Each structure stands twice: as C-alpha cells, then as structure tokens.
Amino acid sequence: MPASAPEPETVGPDPTPGGPVPLIAPREGTPAPLETPAELADAVARFAAGTGPVALDAERASGYRYSQRAYLVQLRRAGAGTVLIDPLPLADLRSLDEAIAEAEWVLHAASQDLPCLAELGLRPRRLFDTELAARLAGFERVGLAALTEQLLGFTLEKHHSAADWSSRPLPESWLTYAALDVELLVELRDALAAELERQGKHEWAAEEFAALVRWGAQPPRQRADPWRRTSGIHRVRGARAQARVRSMWYARDAIAARRDSAPGRVLPDAAIIAAAELDPKDERTLLTLPGFGGRSVRRLARTWLEALNEARQLPDTALPVSPPVEGPPPPHRWAERDPVAAARLARCREVVTGIAAAHTLPPENLIAPDSVRRLAWTPPEEISIATVAEVLRGYGAREWQLALLVADLTAALAEPA
Template sequence: MTDAQETAADQPLLTTTGGGPSDDVEPAPIPLLAPREGVPPVIADEAGLAATVTAFAAGSGPVAVDAERASGYRYGQRAYLVQLRRAGAGTALVDPVACPDLSALGAALADAEWVLHAASQDLPCLREIGMVPARIFDTELAGRLAGFPRVGLGAMVESVLGYALEKGHSAVDWSTRPLPEPWLRYAALDVELLVDLRDALEKELERQGKLEWALEEFDAIASAPPAPPRKDPWRRTSGMHKVRRRRQLAVVRELWTARDRIAQRRDVSPGKVLSDAAIVEAALRMPADVAALTALPGFGARMGRRQLEQWQAGVDRARSLPESALPSPGAPVQGPPPPRSWAEKDPAAAARLSAARAAIAGLAETLRMPQENLITPDTVRRVCWEPPSPVTREAVAAALASHGARRWQIDQVAPLLVVALAANPPAEA
C-alpha cells in the first residue's frame, strides 16, 4: 500500500446534500492509486472459480459487481471481465471467456444485494453468463434521484466520497488477452468503493425522503424481463434521416444485414466491417457497378475487390426487388403520433401535453431530479393522447400503472395529470 493509499484509507467518508459535499469548500480529491489488497490475479480456471465461489458465499453484506465489455471492438455486448468485491472476500477478477458459466457464483450470491453502477448496462451481459441478481442497488440511478448533476462513477466517487478514480481505460479492448496490469488495476478500483458509495447514497436518499422511491426503481430493474430483439434494427443506422425513398431504404437494409452477418462471423464490431456513413452513402447514390461504388466515401482502395463485389451485390439485390418487397418509409408507429403533429391532429391533446409537461418540469425541479426519472416522457404522451374517461385520480393512476409507472411515480405525478387532463377534455365524438 502506498502512502497515498494509507492516507486515503484513513479518511472518513464525506457526507452530501444531494449535489456534493456538505462543506462550503470542497477538499481536493484523494487519488486512489491501487486496491487495498493489491490487484488480484485473474480467475481463469475451474479451480480458481470454485475457490472464489466459496469465498464470496462466506462473505457478508452487499456485493459490488461490475463487468467490462468490448464495445466498438467485438460483436455483441458480452462480458470480457467480471469484477466483484464483498466484505470478508475481498476483490475478485473473473475471466468469463475462460470461465463462461458463472451460474455457481451467481447462486452463491443469490441472497445478497448486488451493487452496480448503471445496472441496466451490465445486467444483460451478466445474465448471459448465469449471474442474475434478486436485489440490486444502482448507484448511478441513486445519484439521479438524489439530484447529483454528474452521475458517472468517477464523478460520484469524487463528490460523495472524496476520492479520484483513474478512468483512462474505460474504452479499451477488454477482449485483449492477457489483460495488461494497468487495466486490471483500473477494473479492480471500479468495485473498490462501490459499497461505500452505496451506503453514503442510501443515507442521502433517506435524508431527502426518496429511499423508498429508489428501492421501487431498483426492484423494477431487477425484475424486468430480458428486452425482446429489436424489430428492424437496420432502421437505427446513423444518418437514416437522409434516406427517403423506399428503394434506398432497401439498400440500407441489404447492406446492414450483410454487414451484421459478416461481423457476427468474424466477432468484430459491425462498424469495423463497414461504417454507417458508407451504407447511407451507397443508399443515396445507388451505384450501378463496382467502379461507381469504389468512388464513394467508405469504399476506398483499402477495400479488396471481393469485399466491394459483396457490397455491390447488396445494392443490386435492393435494386431488383419488386415494389411489394420494399420497406415502408418509416417503422410502424406504436402509440401516439409525434408531438409536433398534435396541434393539427388534436388541439385538445396538444394542450393537455403542454400543461402536463410544464407541471412535471416544475415538480422535477422541486424534487431535484431529471424529469425522465420522475416519469418517462413516453408515458406522459400516451396518457395525454388517450386520457381515461372520466378523469379521476383513480383512473389516471390506473392508466399510469398500465404503462409501467411505479407507485411512487404515480403518487407524485397523477395529481398533476388530473388537472392537465381535466382542463383540456377530448372533443365530443
């Protein structure tokens, strides 16, 4: 342990008032240079995993959990390193490539509260390797509810606990083997103070009267089913707003699908196979042959003849499709139309939405939390577009609940919506 670490370990945790330390003058953050027990070896075999399971099962209290992915380098969002820390067990770094089934570890921690930062980002990849928590505490979401202006892990640790985390390796290729020691130190530090942060945020949420709200949110995240596959994922290609014609859309679909198939086979990020900008450019220009395709941005001399021919084949397939097989200009709209069209389509609905938004913005400011955490904008739009009849507190509460609003959200928002909806009732049929 370095002198700086020993100094840091002796420092008391700072208290907060929902936006930073309570003192008028904040002390300089203390650099956290290495884990208290040093960087642990990476668990990469069954014997090491079994010992880790035993140690963490015997530990006590919440368990800090984090996962590192290789976004931008590899296909998909699988975990390439899992970090854990628990009182009595210390810190463990587990390689889920060498140990792809961590269900025994997940089972050993089934009764523990898992502390994660931005849980919704890590839970899908943890679920894939058999780690599914029953209870969680999300320190990022807790920070949002408590009114912190910056909720990244580094910012939260600094403002709440007074330590500075080194964040230089957040975007590296975690599929690299062996993982460099500086990366492992960074990964271990990500869980070093996570339980301390959880404890401080729990106290702050309780002080603000928001702890029960946070617990409802955490329960909703932990119990949420896996997200279904996205329909027509090719429509999320960056730059799609430039593509207007149906046959051009077909080019985007063909090239996106071919790229995804290649990326999955090679286990690389799709953007490393062909950029979104190149796909959109090919759709807009509709090149007639490989020579014309080569002249487009993103299809330069570095691309081999065989690659160029496969992309041109995608353009040709789209060009030969019958009109009936071409994609529609836009994805099917689920729910109400875009709010910009409400004034023309339904002036009363536009007035309801305007009044509801203003009231919710005011309440969110009073509660010192983002509006989207108070209630999702989509839920507000749906209730304003098709309000219950008659407009009563009970009917509005039921409508909010049907769209997934939590009890605390309903308690806060329903009275405001009753006023906004009642003041602008739907026109008589």
C-alpha cells in the same frame, strides 16, 4: 443542482486539505483474473463466506466486438476481497450466482451490465444502483468517478473505459482500473443510501431498484427492422433506396457476426447511406464513395455490389413499407393534428417539470416522457385519479411516482380546452 434543491451532504471521509486523494491501486493489490474452474470454486467459497453487499461490474468491448458479452467481471465483498474473472474460458458463473444470491448486489448504471451478466448466469434478486440513486438524490454529475470524488474524497481515472476488453492478455494497468471500479462501490452505496434517507427518498429508490431487477430478469427484446436505425437513414428517400440500406445492412451484419466484430468496423453507417443514395453499379464507382476507401472494405466490394443488386431486383411488393406507428405522433406535429391534445401535453409537461424541480429530480426519472405523451394523446374516457393512475401503472409507472403526480396530472387533463 437546481437552486431550490437541498445540497447533498458529503458522507464518508473528508477530502484532504489539498483536495481529493487519487485512488491508484486496490488496497489488497491488483488480483490476476480467474481463468480455471478450480480458481472459480475458490472464489465462490470466499464470496459465500463474505458478508454484506456485493459490488459488481463488467467490462465489454463495445465498438470492437459484435456481441455485448462481458469480457471481464469484477466483484468485491467484505471478507472476500476483490476478484477479477475472465469469463471466456469458463462455461458460466451460476455457482457464483448461487453463492451471492441472498446478498444485495451493488452496480453503477446497472441497466448497462445486467444483460451481459445474465448471459453468464448472474441475476440479482436485490440490487442498489449507485447511478440511479444519485439521480434520485438530485446530483448533477452521476458518473462513478464524479460521485466517488464528491462523496468519498477519492478520484478515479476512467481512461480505460472505452478499451478493447476482448484483447488478451489484459495489461496490468487495465486490470488495476477494473479492480478500482469496485473498490469503493459499497462505500459509495452507503453514502448514497444515507443521502436518500435524509431526503426521504429511500422508498422511492427501493421501488426503482426492484423494477430494475424485474427488467433484468426478462429476456432481451428483439428490435423489429433494426436496419432502420442506420445513422443518416432520414436522408434516404424512397422505398427502393431504403431497400438498398436494408440489403447492405444485413450483408454487413452477417459479416460482423461471423467475425465477431462491431458492424461499424466492417462498414460505417455513412458508407451504407452513401451507397443507398447513389446506387453504384460497378466497383470503380462504389470505391469512390465515402467510407469505401479502407483495404478491408475494398476487399468486400463484390459483397456490397451484390447487396445493392439484390435490392435493385426486388419486385415493388417486396420493398420496405413504413412500419405501423405505435403510440402518439412526434410532439412537434401535435399542434397541427390535434391542438387540444397539444395543449393537454403542454399542461402535463408543466406538471412534471414543476414537481420534479420541487423534489430535486430529473423529470425523466420522475416519469418516463413517453408515458406522459401517451397519456396526453389518449387520456382515459372518464378522467379521474383512479383512471389516470390505472393508465400510468399500465405504462410501468411506480407507486411513488403515482403518489406524486396523479392528482396534478388529472387536473391538467380535466382542464377545459
């Protein structure tokens, strides 16, 4: 933590003289996943009768499956215990959502799980994000295992975090791991809430959590031209070569969606880039390129060649064009394009860095870096505390952030060049 930061207090059980205690099994044992409507109805009744916050987590199969759906949902509540739910055989979990609608939901890194929970009909009205709370409180290590060890004196194993949770049946050790992710989540929430209260940041956290709830309630945004995110595309020069990337990306995506497989398991990004650069015309040449050596990839050689040929046949008018630039240019170009704006950005960044350090916050949690760039590139015509606040509020800044920043940012913007 920064030298000037107040050291977070350890709340909860003190670690034993021999060090933190390994947490190896849930206190009521590892439950079997619920799979039937009757089992779900019983869990709904238990959680409706429970008290206090509800701890939630979800396991996906990132890197294995095409979708980001949840393949296991874990919940725990006082008076209800822990349940594991297999959502695959169940239509949705809206009945559970209704049962816990009025409770505060406790998640760790909520932005990762809210979309897949929403697919199942689970949408929080109030939440507490333990990772975000730890960031606001100034902790350097904000992973669930690190926080549980530091604040509660227990260690968690995280060796199944990258497992293929879509596989069935799930091994007993995986189920234990999943249950332990919610075992102490409410206790961790209480420890972090006490720390935020001690530092005078509890209202800041409340605003951040409310913003997360609003974000989670919105439908996911579809990214324009997703093929442009192919790793290594910066090496591909020319519109025709970019058309080859686009054509192969969509061919791969269609196969991945049909198989419900992660696109990178169908064909690595590096293979798409290599083919786009060389533009092979025959199978023999294609299969000599990096990434095309696997048996499943070779079986699809005709598909890849057809995609390349499709790009080859496109008229010039159908080739990719650079997307319109939204917002300011990359900061490294500012000094050349607009030295005055570059100086404004430097002053604004200095303000953010200084205030973040004074309050033991990561600068990116004090204000989104993109908001600072946009403000510095295009400040309001009349620079005042009111106009700067209005601009930042339009970018999504919360009131606690404005209270800390606006006066100093206004002064930085108004400073003569």
